[in-house]
Amino acid sequence: MSVKDAHVGGFNKVENFSMVKTIDNFSVAEYHYEENKPNIVAFSHSHLEYEFILPLKTVPLLIYEKANYIGEVGYVYPVNPNVVHGIEFPLDKSSVLDITIDMNYFDKIKKELGYEGHYFYTRFQVGTSFIELCYNFLKGNNNQFKEESIMNLIITALISDGLSDDSDRRRPEKKYAKSIKKILVYMYEHYNNPNLTIEQLATLSDYSITYFTKAFKAYMHDSPIVHLNKLRNSEAKSLLIANPNMNFKEISEKVGFSNLSTFTESFKRITGYTPKDFKNKYI
Secondary structure (H helix, E strand, O other): OHHHHHHHHOOOOOOEEEEEEOOOEEEEEEEOOOOOOOOOOOOOOOOOOEEEEOOOOOOOEEOOOOOOEEEOOOEEEEEEEOEEEEEOOOOOOEEEEEEEEEOOOHHHHHHHHOOOOOOOOOOEOOOOHHHHHHHHHHHHOOOHHHHHHHHHHHHHHHHHHOOOOOOOOOOOOOHHHHHHHHHHHHHHOOOOOOOOHHHHHHHHHOOOHHHHHHHHHHHOOOOOHHHHHHHHHHHHHHHHHHOOOOOOOHHHHOOOOOOOHHHHHHHHHHHHHOHHHHHHHHH
């Protein structure tokens, strides 16, 4: 399979690429899913290429070798060669950047940088400057020297940032999968409702609130409220990046927080930064 085809196991599955660009061993694509366009159906696949998924808007559930993750904005989700990965639910309102790199070429650079034998175990954080690099490559003027220079900068950043943490924090599937996945979809579709409660979610799951909280945490390694706040703050980061002039109060309302102080406190707890500090550092 070519690096271009590896994006989704073949372009025949995707009708709404915004942009895609490929040179030899390296390819970058932008997917932009909108409500009035065909959904991307749930799928999983594997291939020999390395793949790196960068959500520009929240992805409700990413599959990675029988583990599930919410695809948060501001992170790269790496996929090693021959690892089964994909999306758990159809996408109708999301955006991602997707990078695929030939395995032999990537391993050669890993060796040159002193990371031979290292494995991508977990997601890692990137700033908007990295996203800008990807778009510089996508929108380049076909100057081969410049394209290769940007490609090497992107690959070097992926290796140095993504392989600095060698701990394995993948989460295995749990017995509660069917019930909890239903709730994850509901949370993704209603996170912007400030009146959404854990009691409501427990009722939808047909579990008691105590058992629901226990089952949810066993499956996602986060409590329901932490997961809900991650959803809201991921969307807040997306809005900050896309609309730097939008005020924080408006953002907090759009993503489901009842007031600005609650948003600021939650954002700092999840990201380590206040919204203002995040904007200054990454935007």
